[in-house]
Amino acid sequence: MNDVFSVELENIVKRFGNVVAVDHVNLKIRENEFFSLLGPSGCGKTTTLRIIAGLEEPDEGIVKIYGEDVTDVPTHKRNIGMVFQHLALFPHMNVFENIAFGLKMRKVQKEEIRRQVKKILEIVKLEGLENRRVNQLSGGQQQRVALARALVIEPEVLLLDEPLGALDLKIRQHMMVELKNIQRRVKTTFIYVTHDQTEAMTMSDRIAIMKDGKVQQVGTPLEIYYRPSNTFVASFIGEAVNLIEGEVRENGLVDTSLGTIYCTESLTKGRVAVMVRPEMVEISDKLHDVDNLFKGTVQSIIFKGSYIEYRVDVQGNTFIVHKHGSAELERMHHPGDFVEIGWRKNSSLIVPI
Ligand SMILES: Nc1ncnc2c1ncn2[C@@H]1O[C@H](COP(=O)(O)OP(=O)(O)OP(=O)(O)O)[C@@H](O)[C@H]1O
Numbered sequence: 339m340n341d342v343f344s345v346e347l348e349n350i351v352k353r354f355g356n357v358v359a360v361d362h363v364n365l366k367i368r369e370n371e372f373f374s375l376l377g378p379s380g381c382g383k384t385t386t387l388r389i390i391a392g393l394e395e396p397d398e399g400i401v402k403i404y405g406e407d408v409t410d411v412p413t414h415k416r417n418i419g420m421v422f423q424h425l426a427l428f429p430h431m432n433v434f435e436n437i438a439f440g441l442k443m444r445k446v447q448k449e450e451i452r453r454q455v456k457k458i459l460e461i462v463k464l465e466g467l468e469n470r471r472v473n474q475l476s477g478g479q480q481q482r483v484a485l486a487r488a489l490v491i492e493p494e495v496l497l498l499d500e501p502l503g504a505l506d507l508k509i510r511q512h513m514m515v516e517l518k519n520i521q522r523r524v525k526t527t528f529i530y531v532t533h534d535q536t537e538a539m540t541m542s543d544r545i546a547i548m549k550d551g552k553v554q555q556v557g558t559p560l561e562i563y564y565r566p567s568n569t570f571v572a573s574f575i576g577e578a579v580n581l582i583e584g585e586v587r588e589n590g591l592v593d594t595s596l597g598t599i600y601c602t603e604s605l606t607k608g609r610v611a612v613m614v615r616p617e618m619v620e621i622s623d624k625l626h627d628v629d630n631l632f633k634g635t636v637q638s639i640i641f642k643g644s645y646i647e648y649r650v651d652v653q654g655n656t657f658i659v660h661k662h663g664s665a666e667l668e669r670m671h672h673p674g675d676f677v678e679i680g681w682r683k684n685s686s687l688i689v690p691i
């Protein structure tokens with residue numbers, strides 16, 4: 339594991355009047371990492387990014403770039419590139435001129451500008467479009483021009499604030515894959531702000547989940563999906579989640595209002611939530627081979643394309659069950675059906691509360 343840190347935030351606090359937009363944030367972002375800040379609207383993502391950029395001054399704390407304290411260094415002296423949702427490309431300039439702009443400002447020689455723009459055009463796959471005006475490009479192509487423009491100056495860190503927010507779903511999905519590929523090719527730290535978990539999960543090496551200015555958890559997409567550090571993260575990540583609160587009786591046993599739930603984790607006494615992801619739950623008229631079994635009634639069923647979502651009432655609690663595969667269509671249950679739901683004990687994941 340590479341333990342060179344490109345960006346470090348130490349105890350960063352930023353207040354706007356009574357609002358604590360960033361509340362004692364500590365982050366260590368690794369060199370060449372694709373790192374996302376993910377969280378609901380207003381949780382402090384943009385403010386954190388602007389503090390890294392030097393566009394916002396923190397009230398407390400230290401910002402370091404490659405180990406150097408840059409808290410008092412102005413934006414233009416930090417070697418940082420930025421891409422935002424609203425691109426602010428120059429509409430009267432063509433693709434080449436837009437990308438070359440930053441190099442011209444830096445008084446780079448003409449031939450060198452040509453060489454660097456050509457190289458970056460290959461990386462973002464816009465070769466052949468250098469003479470097009472940017473208002474003659476698709477949304478996805480414009481986004482790549484903005485990326486190229488930010489990358490051509492070879493920043494140490496690239497900051498991206500919801501750069502795909504304005505694109506439609508298909509282009510966004512395509513750009514997620516492209517962005518990740520581009521990041522691999524240029525080998526630069528990307529710090530990516532989004533409220534869209536799919537974007538964060540698809541591209542990130544690690545994700546910081548934020549809420550009310552505080553970092554809730556930092557982890558790989560797998561860690562935050564299967565090992566959420568609290569019930570907020572458990573609910574925020576994933577299409578849906580089943581959380582059942584209870585009291586630890588002993589190792590592997592949690593007493594809940596539904597009855598005892600079996601798990602495989604070693605537990606210490608106290609209140610916990612048992613998390614069961616909807617795709618881990620089985621549903622049938624009669625279930626076998628599960629460690630946790632409950633009887634319920636189907637409340638609703640939604641066909642989501644690649645899977646079926648059931649809502650099942652179990653003693654007044656709603657369980658969400660996802661079933662993938664075309665075989666499931668043939669044994670579909672219907673609202674009002676009595677069913678059994680259940681799961682193996684290693685699918686009961688314990689979340690602290
Ligand atoms: N310049 C400002 N003056 C006053 N309050 C601000 C200012 N900038 C941000 N805030 C407040 O700080 C909090 C965090 O805002 P921020 O823009 O960082 O959130 P965000 O996570 O980027 O949200 P979104 O997903 O909606 O972009 C919000 O409550 C916001 O209203």
Ligand SMILES: [Mg+2]
Nearest residue numbers: 383384385499
């Ligand atoms: Mg924002």
